[in-house]
Amino acid sequence: MDGCDIGSPRLNPTATLLRTTRGVxxxxxxxxxxxxxxxxxxALPGWAEELAGGHTPETEEYGIRSVTYRASRPFHPARLERALGRFTGLLRSKGFCWIASRPDLAAVWSQAGPNLVIEPAQLWASADETPGQEIVFIGVRLDLDGPRRILDPALLTDDERASGPDVWVRLDDPLPAWDVVHRH
Incomplete structure (x- = not known):
């Protein structure tokens, strides 16, 4: 379910909804x-009300909440892989992440429903960002502390971080391999 699925029936109950992959x-x-x-x-009921904003926002009506998770150190790939199975009730999450075993690459994190893809975006050296994590989580009655509670233990410890990228690349990495850097 996404924002179009929620709002479209009120705007036009006869509208055709198209399912897409990546908006194509x-x-x-x-x-x-x-x-x-x-x-x-x-002439449809609710059309003018929707346009005028005189309705209950879907965020309130359906209990949709969001939180942004940020961290300045990379994820340990094996601990991240274990942490991913602990999320429940997410509608969507999206952002950028840094995986220690792939220290030079910024990754795109994109999850919708049960489907999560973490794929290479570009080299951190060519990005306008400092390496780290910035992921927005959206869910129904989302526990706003949940992402931090789940993901913080997946970050490198102080000792692991101090060991540096030459050691990080040898960490156990059960995540899917990346062949090329994608252009986003």
């Missing part, structure tokens, strides 16, 4: 279809 849609599915009629849409 065949233009023929949405352009020139002749399916939209502004007069019919304006």
């Amino acid at each position: 849609v065949d233009p023929g599915e949405v352009l020139g279809t002749g399916l939209y009629n502004p007069e019919s849409a304006a």
Whole structure:
């Protein structure tokens, strides 16, 4: 479920919902279809209320909450892999992360429903960011302390961090291998 799934029935109960992968849609599915009629849409119950903002926001109606997790040290790959199984009730999470066994690469973290992908984005040296973690978590009645409680133990300890990248690259890494850096 995403924001479109939640809001669309009130705006237009006859709308066709298209499922996509990474937002990719065949233009023929949405352009020139002749399916939209502004007069019919304006006559639908709730249309004016939705546009005027006179409704209960979905965040309140469905108990949707979000929190941003930030940390300045890399994840230990094996501990991160174990931590990932502890999340429950997430609708979405997205951001950037740093995995110690892949110290030079910034990774994109993208999760929707039960599907999580952590893939290379670019070299930290070419990014405008300092290496670290910045991931937004969105869920229904989300425990706002949950991501920190789950992920902090997956970060490198002080001793591990002090050992440096030459040691980090030899850490046990059960995460899927990366072949190339993706262009995002």
